[in-house]
Structures are given as C-alpha cells and as structure tokens.
Amino acid sequence: MPDLLVADLSRWQFALTAMYHFLFVPLTLGLSMMLVIMEGAYVMTGKEVWKKITKFWATLFGINFVLGVATGITMEFxxxxxxxxYSHYVGDIFGAPLAIEGLMAFFLEATMVGLMFFGWDKLSRPAHWMVTFLVALGSNLSALWILIANGWMQHPVGSAFNPETMRMEVNNFMEVLFNPVAQAKFVHTVSAGYVTAAAFVLAVSAWYLLRGRHVGLAKRSIMVASSFGILSAASVIVLGDESGYIDGENQKFKLAAMEAMWETEEAPASFTLVGWPDREARETHFAVEIPYVLGLIATRSLDKEVEGIEDLVDQARARIVNGIAAYDALQRIRENPDDAAAQEAFAATRTDLGHGLLLTRYVEDPRDATQAHIEAAADGLVPNVALTFWGFRFMVGIGFLFLAIFALGFYFMNIRRNIPKWYLRGAVLAAPLPWIAAEFGWIVAEVGRQPWIIDGVLPTHLGVSSLSAAQVITTMVGFTAIYGLLLFIEMKLMLRAIRLGPGGGAVVPLDGGGISDAIGIARPAAPHADPFDK
Amino acid sequence: MEIPLDFGTLKVIWWGLLGILLLGFALTDGYDLGVASLLPFVARRDEERRLVINSIGPMWEGHQVWFILGGGAIFAAWPLVYAVSFSGFYIAMFVVLAALILRPVGFKYRSKLEDRAWRSRWDWALFIGGFVPALIFGVAVGNAMLGVPFQLDPTMRMSYEGGLFTGFIALLRPFALVAGLLSVSMLVMHGAGWLVIKLEKGIVRDRAAALGAWAALASLVLFAAGGVLLYLNVDGYTITSEVDMQALPNPLRKEVEIVPAGWLANYGRFPWMLIAPALGLAGPLVAFFALRARSEMAMVGSAAGVSGVILSVGASMFPFILPSSLDPQSSLTVWDSSSSHFTLFFMLVMVTIFVPMILYYTAWVYKVLWGRVTTEEATGADGGHAY
Incomplete structure (x- = not known):
C-alpha cells in the first residue's frame, strides 16, 4: 500500500503545476485564434494598421506562450x-493521446511559432497568415488530445483490466477518441480560452482608450474581441451545460456535489442558487432554490430524478462488496491462471474491481474488510462538496458576466459607436476573472471526481509513485520557487509591453536605437489618417 | 480487428522507433543544447551573444518537441519504462525539468530589457538550460547501462533503493560520469558544427570552431573510454530463460543473469552491429578536422558521431531497455515492458501518418529560414521579433 501522505503531496504538486500551467494555456488558445482573425483582416484589406495590430498582440502572445510551453514540459513527465x-496501470490507453498530441499538434505549433515571429519578412502575406493559422490550429489540437486523455480519466471507455499484465488495456480506440465527455470538455475548454483572450484584449484596449492612447488599434481590437467574445462565451456556457448533462449520466457524485444535493428530490429537482453545504450534517444551510432548473439541466426532462449523495453512497456500498469479490477472484487467478472458477467470478465482477480497491485506503487486504471499512469507503466517495459547489458557482457566474460584458461591448462599439468610460473601467477591472473561472472549472472537474484518479477504476491513492515525502516536498518547493519567480518576471514584462504599446514591447538593442523603430513597427506617423482616431 | 503485424515484430519496431525518437532529439535539439552550452564562451559582447542565440532562435522550439514526444511515446508504447525511469530518477528528472523550463523563457525574455545584468543572468540561464540536460541525459543513459536499483512487486508496483539525495548521488558512478561527459562533448561538437554553418566569418565562429574541435576530440576519447570500461569494468545482463517474443508483457516471468562484459556480447553475435561504434568513432574524427578547417561538413561528422553513440547504446543493450541492479528479474526488456499488441499497432499507424508530415514541414521551415544569421537581423534593426 502506498504512503497516503505521499499521495496527498503528489496531488498538491500536480494541482500546483497544472493550475499554474493553465494560467498560460487559455491565452495561448484564444489569442492565437484572434491573431488569425486580425492577420486575416490584414491579408484581406492590405491595411498596415492591421499588421501593426497583429504584431502588437503577437508580442504579448509570445511572452505568454513561452511559459505555457515551459510549464507544459513538466506536465508531460x-x-x-x-x-x-497510474502510468503503468493505464499507460496502454492514456499514453496514446499524449503521444498523438505531440505528433499531431505540439510539433506543428512549436515548429511554426518560430516562423510566425521570425518570418514576417521572409514569407508572402498569405503564407505568413497560414503559419499563424497553423500555430493556432496546433495549440487547439493540443487541447483536443489533452482533453481526450482527461476525458478518459473521467469516463474510462473502450478498455478492460487484464489480469496477466495487471493493467488496463484498450479494446476500442474509437470509443476513447470519440468519448462524449472528451468532446464536450474540449469545446468547453477551448471556448473558455477564447473568452479569456477576448477579455484580455478587451481590457488592454479599454485601458488604452481610457488613456487616449493607440486609439485606432484599441477600437479595432475591441471590435474583434467583443464579437469573438460573444460567440465564445455562448459556446462555453452551452458546452458547460452539455458537460453537466453528461456528468448526470456518468459522474453522479460530481453532479450531486456541484449541486450539494444530499438527498434525491422528486423530479424535476430544484437548483440551489446559493447556500452553505455542510458535510457533517449532510445538508445545505441558507439554501436559495429555483424550482425545476436542476432537473432540466441534468436530465433534460421533467420526470427523471437527479440522485442525491445519500442514495449514491447506498448504491456504492453494493459495488464495494462486489469489488471485494473481484479482488478475491483476481488473487486466485494470479495464483493459478488456469483457475476457471476464478476467471468466471472475475468476469462477472471485474467492473467493480476499482470499488474493491477503494478499501486499500482503510485495510491492507480488501478481503479482510469489515462492514465499518465498507461504510468508510462508501462515504469516502463523496468529494469535497463545498469546494465543488462554490467552484461551480463562481465559474458559471463569471461565464454569464462575460457574455454580458461582450454583448455590451459589441453594442457600444458597433451600434452606438461610442464607448462610455464606466464600461472601459469595468472591462479593465474584470480582466483577471476568466482565469479565476478557468481554474475553478478545473477544480470542479478534478476535485469533484475524487477519490478516483480513473473514475471507477483506480483510486487516486493507489496511482502514486513509491517516493518519500521528503522527495515530493523537495520538488514542490523547487517548482514553487521557479514558477513564482517566472510568474513575477512574466507579469513584469507583460505589463511593460502593454505600457509601451505597439512598437515598444518587442526586442530592443542594448546600445542605443529608439525603442519603437527598433522592431520595424513605426508609431503611426499620421494618426488623423485613421478614421477611428477622430 | 485483425492486426496485420504480430506482437513480437511490433515490439521490435517500437524499440527501433524509440531509437529514432532519441536520434531525432539528439540530432536537432542536441545542437541547440550544444550551442547554449557554448554561449557564454564563444560570445562575449551583447551583439555576439544575440548572434548566437538567434542562430537557433526560430527553430529550437520545434526541436524540443522531440523530447516531449519522446516522453509521450514512451508512455504510450513502453508504459513501464516511462513509469520506472521517471519516478526512479526523480530528483535528476526534476533538475532536468528545471533547467529545461529556463530555456524557452531565456530565449524570449533575455533581450526584452536593456539591462546588462538582466541579459547576463539569462545568458547563464540559457547555458544551464543547455549544459545541465545534456549532462544528465548522458548520466541517465550511463546508469541505465549499469542497471538501476528498482524492483517490481507482483502487482507491478515499483520501488527503489535510495533516499532523498542518496539516490541522486548514487547516479554519479564513474561509468555514468563518462557517459555524461560524452553526452556534453558530443552535443557541444554538434552545436559548434551548427554555428559554423549559421554564422558569418568572424571571431564568434572561430571561437566556436576551436572549442568544437576540442569537444570532438573529447567525444572520441570518452566514447573509446566507455567501450574499454564496458569490457573491463561494467557488467551486462542477459536473459537466461526461454524468450517468448509474443508473450503478454510481464517482466516477472523471466530469469536474468549478470554477465561480465555482457554489453559487448551482441557484437559477437551480430557483427554488423559494429557499424554503430564505428560511426561513433569516425564521426568525431571527421568533425574534428572539419571544424579545424572551418568547414560546413563538420555537422556531417558530428551527426554521424552522435548517431553512432546512440545506436551503440541500443545495440549493446538489446533486448534490455532498463535493467535492474537490485532485482535483475524485474529488468525491463523489449519483450516484456511494452503496451498491448493493439496499442502498439495503433500508435505505429499514427507515427506512420504524422512523422513524414513533421519532417516535411520542418524541412520547409528550414528552407524559409535558410542562410547565415547577420548581426543586423539578430540585433533587431529590422528583424521584427528577434531574440
């Protein structure tokens, strides 16, 4: 049995490094797409101002991109x-999407990104545009394969346990690739990235407008950001809803925790808007409920029930008992691979093997489990309800807020053609919120599925390496120090590049030479020539 | 679905692909690591440094993916190798990651501020990002040949000997250090070859060629020394039970013995394999003379040398991938540590589709960026986004 402390520390380290990685990923996903749109405008219209806009946002993209790459290396290993x-137990299935990500996506993105920055004078306009497009395509395909991998952890289809090799093995890759959980997660996640990038572009541009600087660039950028943002925010909400529906089918504990549904209600269940989930008392204090809504989201019907946590725990007990039988059969097969009775018993109970393994947290050998151990393992299936419940509400709240922000921006920019100051200030203040929403989204997805590392198949505490706590603490301190320092530097360079504006954020020579002219983007010589600047 | 290739064949193919991935990494990102290791020594003034950095600036990021793909592909095709090696080399792996994290950031951020101290710090960060991974990769390969102190229990849970840092210190055995230094010197030679191609005539190019020639000589000597150690001092491993190439992968179903000079046995059985060490010796020699003559042919020699060294490791160890010194039976070999038959086939199809595409567009990018990097380009007078 692995050390539980090492498992907890490893979870903290994974959360730390993954959440840090995801500070940079959303902007890469979204800004690369927006660069394609902006450069598209340049290629179509031939107006230099669009080239200037593209190069400016590309500079900010670059500062962010490298940290996404740097921290992604950690994740791969x-x-x-x-x-x-875990790697041994599911590598047969889980390794494939990671490898395909490298083959299909990351290679493309990383090979083209250098050319995107260095190739302005070496390529024709359409060719450079194609390179920018390939960077965006590569980063978005990356997300696809990572979410196929993650989706399989949430909903492990197309595979079965093999007693000979003591691991899960694939039996249908198509099911893994077209996993409905993965599909919904992919669109939801990249849309969240698009929202983040649109909010970022909006906020920086709003800040310029408030200062009366780079007005032409800022207004055009807001035009792109608000329209792109509306579509993305709508998509993130719709696909988030789809994820909720799929959770209702596959990860019932997660859905129940998101809603703090302690008991099964009569259909259609009401949606708890806010409240204070209390795990000990198994109820939600101060709950404000909206009738019918949850039933509609989770079951898309008025007559199907959404199961509450207590009922789910009751059902799990039976699966754990069944899991003990599977575990027992597996031991007998290992002693004698030709034991036909054991093979038959294993075939009948194998889908509950994971539930049997849950007991290893409480007792050395699951076959020795008492009723109390089974109770404890069943209760252990309830994730952190308060965190999941509130994480979900923050995420959804921010999602709807941004739909409104982009819609208003679109209205002011394109219809009223005049943006009030209060809106610009609000857009600047709202800039950090998409990151918070994205991190909460991951917390809901990953905390909500505990105690599983592979839902229903392998408990998290068994997946860990045989390391010492001191080793994991050492690397955690190391990663925190390096990541902390790099984040500080990144923010400093990003803010500096924004402050300097177009023509100032890129590389400057050390000895003399003006900043703005150094990188080949002159400041607009005649601003009045730009209709937006009037 | 009927799988058109049998399991044993697929295992051997994937062993070969493992080698190809390593070669892809060493031949492309290898010169980036070498150039970064040379950076503080061949370039002293800021323009010189930028010249060197920009000689690899646009391409290194694509090269690095060979390393990341290597991680993913080992995970998919050799899950036990992935699991045992990265958790077994835990602290060493962290040091490599930390160094590699500095690299992308160093390239991008170094020239963003007009501050000598800032740029000098990033130059050293780039140096660490080149030198440290080059060294540790070599030390890790050396340790793989010596055997790693791990064992598997019947559920395939792995455990290792060694504490927090003792495990790390234990990696620094003489043969492993020779391997580490060989890795550094051969990549420095390869990097110098690149600088000779990419830089215009001048002091930086001359310094690179001079240092590279020394590195070529060192590669030659260290590789030969490694061979002598394998003969005199390092034990090899051999499978003594009957091998079923088609068997479902389970490392515990075999018997393994430790044999003195065992890593040289394959050359007796398959003399054609001697071509690998021959390349490993001839390559640096060619590189040495070419670098002395400032000839662009140096990279041909260095590429041959780097390939020869890597192929020699594979040829010596086959069919072992990661032998265990603690419990030889737990050793991971080609026959018993792969993914399932179906996964190996599926991933082979993926590789067959995508690797030609990768080679094609990488070649295209090389073509677009072809030509020597000039000071004007590198210092950003009109380069746009130069580093």
Whole structure:
C-alpha cells in the first residue's frame, strides 16, 4: 500500500503545476485564434494598421506562450515521476493521446511559432497568415488530445483490466477518441480560452482608450474581441451545460456535489442558487432554490430524478462488496491462471474491481474488510462538496458576466459607436476573472471526481509513485520557487509591453536605437489618417 | 480487428522507433543544447551573444518537441519504462525539468530589457538550460547501462533503493560520469558544427570552431573510454530463460543473469552491429578536422558521431531497455515492458501518418529560414521579433 501522505503531496504538486500551467494555456488558445482573425483582416484589406495590430498582440502572445510551453514540459513527465503506478496501470490507453498530441499538434505549433515571429519578412502575406493559422490550429489540437486523455480519466471507455499484465488495456480506440465527455470538455475548454483572450484584449484596449492612447488599434481590437467574445462565451456556457448533462449520466457524485444535493428530490429537482453545504450534517444551510432548473439541466426532462449523495453512497456500498469479490477472484487467478472458477467470478465482477480497491485506503487486504471499512469507503466517495459547489458557482457566474460584458461591448462599439468610460473601467477591472473561472472549472472537474484518479477504476491513492515525502516536498518547493519567480518576471514584462504599446514591447538593442523603430513597427506617423482616431 | 503485424515484430519496431525518437532529439535539439552550452564562451559582447542565440532562435522550439514526444511515446508504447525511469530518477528528472523550463523563457525574455545584468543572468540561464540536460541525459543513459536499483512487486508496483539525495548521488558512478561527459562533448561538437554553418566569418565562429574541435576530440576519447570500461569494468545482463517474443508483457516471468562484459556480447553475435561504434568513432574524427578547417561538413561528422553513440547504446543493450541492479528479474526488456499488441499497432499507424508530415514541414521551415544569421537581423534593426 502506498504512503497516503505521499499521495496527498503528489496531488498538491500536480494541482500546483497544472493550475499554474493553465494560467498560460487559455491565452495561448484564444489569442492565437484572434491573431488569425486580425492577420486575416490584414491579408484581406492590405491595411498596415492591421499588421501593426497583429504584431502588437503577437508580442504579448509570445511572452505568454513561452511559459505555457515551459510549464507544459513538466506536465508531460509528471505522470511518470509522481504517478508511476497510474502510468503503468493505464499507460496502454492514456499514453496514446499524449503521444498523438505531440505528433499531431505540439510539433506543428512549436515548429511554426518560430516562423510566425521570425518570418514576417521572409514569407508572402498569405503564407505568413497560414503559419499563424497553423500555430493556432496546433495549440487547439493540443487541447483536443489533452482533453481526450482527461476525458478518459473521467469516463474510462473502450478498455478492460487484464489480469496477466495487471493493467488496463484498450479494446476500442474509437470509443476513447470519440468519448462524449472528451468532446464536450474540449469545446468547453477551448471556448473558455477564447473568452479569456477576448477579455484580455478587451481590457488592454479599454485601458488604452481610457488613456487616449493607440486609439485606432484599441477600437479595432475591441471590435474583434467583443464579437469573438460573444460567440465564445455562448459556446462555453452551452458546452458547460452539455458537460453537466453528461456528468448526470456518468459522474453522479460530481453532479450531486456541484449541486450539494444530499438527498434525491422528486423530479424535476430544484437548483440551489446559493447556500452553505455542510458535510457533517449532510445538508445545505441558507439554501436559495429555483424550482425545476436542476432537473432540466441534468436530465433534460421533467420526470427523471437527479440522485442525491445519500442514495449514491447506498448504491456504492453494493459495488464495494462486489469489488471485494473481484479482488478475491483476481488473487486466485494470479495464483493459478488456469483457475476457471476464478476467471468466471472475475468476469462477472471485474467492473467493480476499482470499488474493491477503494478499501486499500482503510485495510491492507480488501478481503479482510469489515462492514465499518465498507461504510468508510462508501462515504469516502463523496468529494469535497463545498469546494465543488462554490467552484461551480463562481465559474458559471463569471461565464454569464462575460457574455454580458461582450454583448455590451459589441453594442457600444458597433451600434452606438461610442464607448462610455464606466464600461472601459469595468472591462479593465474584470480582466483577471476568466482565469479565476478557468481554474475553478478545473477544480470542479478534478476535485469533484475524487477519490478516483480513473473514475471507477483506480483510486487516486493507489496511482502514486513509491517516493518519500521528503522527495515530493523537495520538488514542490523547487517548482514553487521557479514558477513564482517566472510568474513575477512574466507579469513584469507583460505589463511593460502593454505600457509601451505597439512598437515598444518587442526586442530592443542594448546600445542605443529608439525603442519603437527598433522592431520595424513605426508609431503611426499620421494618426488623423485613421478614421477611428477622430 | 485483425492486426496485420504480430506482437513480437511490433515490439521490435517500437524499440527501433524509440531509437529514432532519441536520434531525432539528439540530432536537432542536441545542437541547440550544444550551442547554449557554448554561449557564454564563444560570445562575449551583447551583439555576439544575440548572434548566437538567434542562430537557433526560430527553430529550437520545434526541436524540443522531440523530447516531449519522446516522453509521450514512451508512455504510450513502453508504459513501464516511462513509469520506472521517471519516478526512479526523480530528483535528476526534476533538475532536468528545471533547467529545461529556463530555456524557452531565456530565449524570449533575455533581450526584452536593456539591462546588462538582466541579459547576463539569462545568458547563464540559457547555458544551464543547455549544459545541465545534456549532462544528465548522458548520466541517465550511463546508469541505465549499469542497471538501476528498482524492483517490481507482483502487482507491478515499483520501488527503489535510495533516499532523498542518496539516490541522486548514487547516479554519479564513474561509468555514468563518462557517459555524461560524452553526452556534453558530443552535443557541444554538434552545436559548434551548427554555428559554423549559421554564422558569418568572424571571431564568434572561430571561437566556436576551436572549442568544437576540442569537444570532438573529447567525444572520441570518452566514447573509446566507455567501450574499454564496458569490457573491463561494467557488467551486462542477459536473459537466461526461454524468450517468448509474443508473450503478454510481464517482466516477472523471466530469469536474468549478470554477465561480465555482457554489453559487448551482441557484437559477437551480430557483427554488423559494429557499424554503430564505428560511426561513433569516425564521426568525431571527421568533425574534428572539419571544424579545424572551418568547414560546413563538420555537422556531417558530428551527426554521424552522435548517431553512432546512440545506436551503440541500443545495440549493446538489446533486448534490455532498463535493467535492474537490485532485482535483475524485474529488468525491463523489449519483450516484456511494452503496451498491448493493439496499442502498439495503433500508435505505429499514427507515427506512420504524422512523422513524414513533421519532417516535411520542418524541412520547409528550414528552407524559409535558410542562410547565415547577420548581426543586423539578430540585433533587431529590422528583424521584427528577434531574440
């Protein structure tokens, strides 16, 4: 049995490194797409101002991009370093999307990104545009494969346990690739990235407008950001809803925790808007409820029930008992691979093997489990309800807020053609919120599925490497120090590049030479020539 | 679905692909690591440094993906190798990651501020990002040949000998250090070859060629020394039970013995394999003379040398991938540590589709960026986004 402390520390380290990685990923996903739109405008219209806009946002993209890459390296190897048993247990399935991500997506993105920055004078306009497009395509395909991998952890289809090799093995890759959980997650996640980028572009441009600087660039950028943002925010909400529906089918504990539904209600269930989930008392204090809504989201019907946590725990007990039988059969097969009775018993109970393994947290050998151990393992299936409940509400709240922000921006920019100051200030203040929403989204998805590392198949505490706590603490301190320093530097360079504005954020020579002219983007010589600047 | 290739064949193909991935990494990102290791020594003034950095600036990021793909592909095709090696080399792996994290940031951020101290710090960060991974990769390969102290229990849970840092210190055995230094010197030679191609005539190029020639000599000597150590001092491993190439992968179903000079046995059985060490010796020699003559042919020699060294490791160890010194039976070999038959086939199809595409567009990018990098370009007078 692995060390529980090491498992907890490894979870903290994974959360730390993954959440840090995801500070940079959303902007990469979204800003690369917006660069395609902006450069598209340049290629179509031939107006230099669009080239200037593209290059300016590309500079900010670059500062962000490198940290996404740098921290992504850690993620690719962290399964092996900290989750070695997990890697053995599911590598046959889980490794494939990671490898395909490298083959299909990351290679494309990383090979083209250098050309995107260095190739302005070496390529024709359409060719450069194609390169920018390939960077965006590569980063978005990256997200696809990572979410196929993650989706399989949430909903492990197309595979079965093989007693000979003591691991899960694939039996249908198409099911893994077209996993409905993965599809919904992919669109939801990249849309969240688009929202983040649109909010970022909006906020920086709003700040310029408030200062009366770079007005032409800022207004055009807001035009792109608000329209792109509306579509993205709508998509993030619709696909988030789809994810909720799929959770209702597959990850019932997660859905129940998101809603703090302690007991099964009569259909259609009401939606708890806010409240204070209390795990001990198994109720939600001060709950404000909206009738019918949850039933509609989770079951898309008025007559199907959404199961509450207590009922789910009751059902799990039976699966755990069944899991003990599977575990027992597996031991007998390992002693004698030709034991036909054991094979038959295993075939009948294998889908509950994971539930049997839950007991290893409480007792050395699941076959020795008492009723109390089974109770404890069943109760252990309830994730952190308060965190999941509130994380979900923050995420959804911010999602709707941004739909409104972009819609208003679109209205002011394109219809009223005059943006009030209060809106600009609000857009600047709202800039950090999409990141918060994205991190909460991951917290809901990952905390909400505990105690599983592979839903229903492998408990998290078994996935860990046989390391010492001191080793994991050492690397955690190391990552925190390096990441903290790099974040500080990144923010400093990003804010500096924004402050300097177009023509100032890129590389400057050390000895003399004006900043703005150094990178080949002259400041607009005749601003009045630009209709937006009037 | 009927799988058109049998399991044993697929295992051997994937062993070969593992080698190809390593070669892809060493031949492309290898010169980036070498150039970064040379940076503080061949370039002293800011324009010189930028010249060197921009000689690899636009391409290194694509090269690095060979490393990341290597991680993903080992995960998919050799899950036990992925699990045992990265958790077993835990602290060493962290040091490599930390160094590699500095690299992208160093390239992008270094020239963003007009501050000598800032730029000098990033130059050293880039140096660390080149030198440290080059060294540790070599030390890790050396340790793989010596055997790693791990064992598997019947549920395939792995455990290792060694504490927080003792495990790390234990990696620094003489043969492993020779391997580490060989890795650094051969990549420095390869990097110098690149600088000779990419830079215009001048002091930086001359310094790079001079240092590279020394590195070529060092590669030659260290590789030969490694061979001598394998003969005199390092034990090899061999499978003594009957091998079923088609068997479902389970490392615990075999018997393994430790044999003195065992890593040289394959050359007796398959003499054609001697071509690998021959390349490993001839390549640096060619590189040495070419670098002395400032000839662009140096990279041909260095590429041959780097390939020869890597192929020699594979040829010596086959069919072992990661032998265990603690419990030889737990050793991971080609026959017993792969993914399932179906996964190997599926991933082979993916590789067959995508690797030609990768080679094609990488070649296209090389073509677009072809030509020597000039000071004007590198210092951003009109380069747009130069580093």
């Amino acid at each position: 962290e399964f092996g370093t900290n989750w070695a048993y």
